[in-house]
Amino acid sequence: MQLEQDVELAEHADRLGFDEFWFGEHHSGGWQIIADPLLMVARAAATTRRIKLGSGVSTLAYHHPKMLLDSVIQLDHLTRGRLMFGVGAGALALDSSMMGLDPMHARQAMEESLEAMTLLLADAGPVTYTPEHASWRLHEAYLHLAPFSEQLDIRVAVFNSASGPRLAGRFGLGMISFGASAAVAMGRENRMQLAFEKASYMAERHGQVLDRRRWSAMSPMHIAPTEEQARAQAREGVVRYVDYIRQILPMNVPVGSDADDIIDTLHIAGHGVVGTPEMAIAHIEKVQELSGGVGTFLLEHAGWAGHADTRASMELFATEVAPHFTGSTRTRQAAYARELQHDQLTRRTMAAAQAAAEARHTVDVRTDRMQRLQQLRDQPPAHLHDDPHPDPHPDPHPEPPDAAALPAERLHLETVPAEQSSQALPVPVPAADRRSGRHRFSWSSR
Template sequence: MANDDSAAPFRPETIKFGIFQAPYHPMTGNPTLQIRRDIDLAKHADHLGFDEYWMGEHHSGGIENVPAPDLFIAAAVEHTHRIKFGTGVFSLPYHHPLLVADRIAQLDHQSNGRVILGVGPGKLPLDAIMMGIDPPDQRRMQGESLEAIVELLKGNVVNAKTDWFELHDARAQLLPVSPDGIEIAVASTVTPSGSVLAGKHGGTLLSLAAGDKAGFDALDRNWDVYVTESEKHGHTPNRAGWRVVTPMFLAESREEADKAVRRRILHHVDYLEKAGGGIQFPWGRDPQSAIDQLRGEGWPSFGSAVIGTPDEAIAAIEAMISKTGGFGTFLIIHYDMADWEATKRSYELFADEVIPYFRRSNRNRVASLDYHSAHAQQLGAGVVQAITQATQQYYGKDAQIHIR
């Protein structure tokens, strides 16, 4: 369990819940409809009471077909009312820092303060190579960019010169909606680099690989790095701002869940095999074998997933709480593996059964019924007495009363 006595105590009922879109979509589908359904899913999540919805940035590989998360969020906020949106994530080496600060500040105003700036170094090597960026430089570039963005969003004038951008008396014209600024969440996977940056700049931690074995194993280590770096730079570690991400798909039973994802699951396997240079996984030709592998040891890059029931989702989240000592938000990474109706139903089950379990939403309802049960004889006698008195007042004291 992660150790941070300086952070506020964890309370499970305060956990928030959201959806994280890479987004992954079968390459045989209609990309226009896929993006429109992603907006519809944001509307559905808002209706169901989810707290957050994240959209990623990718420029190659085909399966993750949104290159501009801010454009997506700008559209989605117009169809929602309360849910917050995060860039999941802006790959900072691909953008001039002044443009990132300007665009997120504008988006903050368009959403009326419902935006979170998620940042990372960039995941797909081809993205970087197409832009002339050497992949080993990406984490350094992320740090240089974030340094400038933090100051720009504070309203400060920034001067900086690196080997890939310059800022000369630069300032962001728009400041964030809230005087507290825009939350900045830094992506973290297995290495400590994301934790170092988040702690240095007072950001929050976005653990993207919690569903992967190596990522899961690194959760508490990376949190400890975040705590150390936060305190070193005068910031308070923010457990409430810690987000963990893992995939889930729910149905009434495992059999129904398997049936729902069986038709599309091999599209995702095909992507992994081609992205790996044409390798073939031994479980990659049969849908049920692919499901069992994803549910068990997991897939490369995708990690392991809960494909099953709300009870299995609860057990997985409890295991994550036990591993980490608690976090602020649990994000379901969305794999587009089922039809639209089954997808909506999966999130409905999560909202209806998983979220109330952790938030203890029904504790007073349960306590009320338990009290009624414990005092049933006394309460029942009172009801009989009241009915008898009311009847005899009208018909006389010799009236016969029959109560079942």
């Protein structure tokens, strides 16, 4: 169920306009259960249209670099360039020990694997490489399929260690800063600034250029319309999360089981947000200030809230937080403000236009009726027509014309009082109705 929900969240993020969605790699702990992020990328790519999908991150020490890179390149083609390849040394020591690896050599093994991949991507000829801290080998290896993207988007995981930013700078790669803002609010060192300085130092030494657009900073975040609602939704999950994260990462997290105390500490330390869109905006602005500018802010899905509440939090972020930074609603808001400044101009103009249209219609109807009436008046009565065979003994009181002989769809009968009879056509009057009024036949154009 959790794996399906993760895919569904990627689909939801795609619909909401998020730019990236990342899947991690873990093999122990029971909290984060994705073993192969590339499988998740492949599954999510089939049901998303625009969002970029990444392995966040693939642990290089666990894989043969040639085999892993072949899979990444194939997936880059299948996603038509939507793949991001995040790499790291691994956070769980138990993962390494179960594979018979020394977790203390994970960073050196990661560097050797990344160097081998860089040589393969350079396509300068077959690569032979023997690492010092891993059991794999490359012997005259080469790629038989180039990446779909002009440049494969590779990003290095960065936490407290200097190894991540140094590798990013050496190879000119992007960075993913985990827990970037933690402890900043308490006045401690600015980890993001230090990370970028280390990466810049190595980039300068190796003739590389760092691109801030490929630098992502991540914080856990759950928001709701009110802080009380957000705390209530995350109350149980945040306690379990802290119990887990305290075991695997050297982070300043509180000890205890009171959810409100934990959330208060997370806010004080600047580690994350459980609150409102306004609190999320303030947190991201702080991250931007401390970093000097990152390309992407990542929301860590820490499992604090249930699936439905997490979806709602994402929607609230997309509608209330993201537009503050992207300016996507700025034009609409300005147009709305201008409309309010014109003192109901549209309403008054519409009312005037409707009144003018109604007046024109009334004039048209009256003019049309007058024309029809004039046509009837100009037509001579039937009994005045010249009869080539006149009756020598005419009836002094002839019967009126037979109504059945007239077109039924254009005929209606009107009763006109006697005092208005001067306006009627001079048609013979039925004897039975002389006392009450006159009848006339007319044609209407309806």
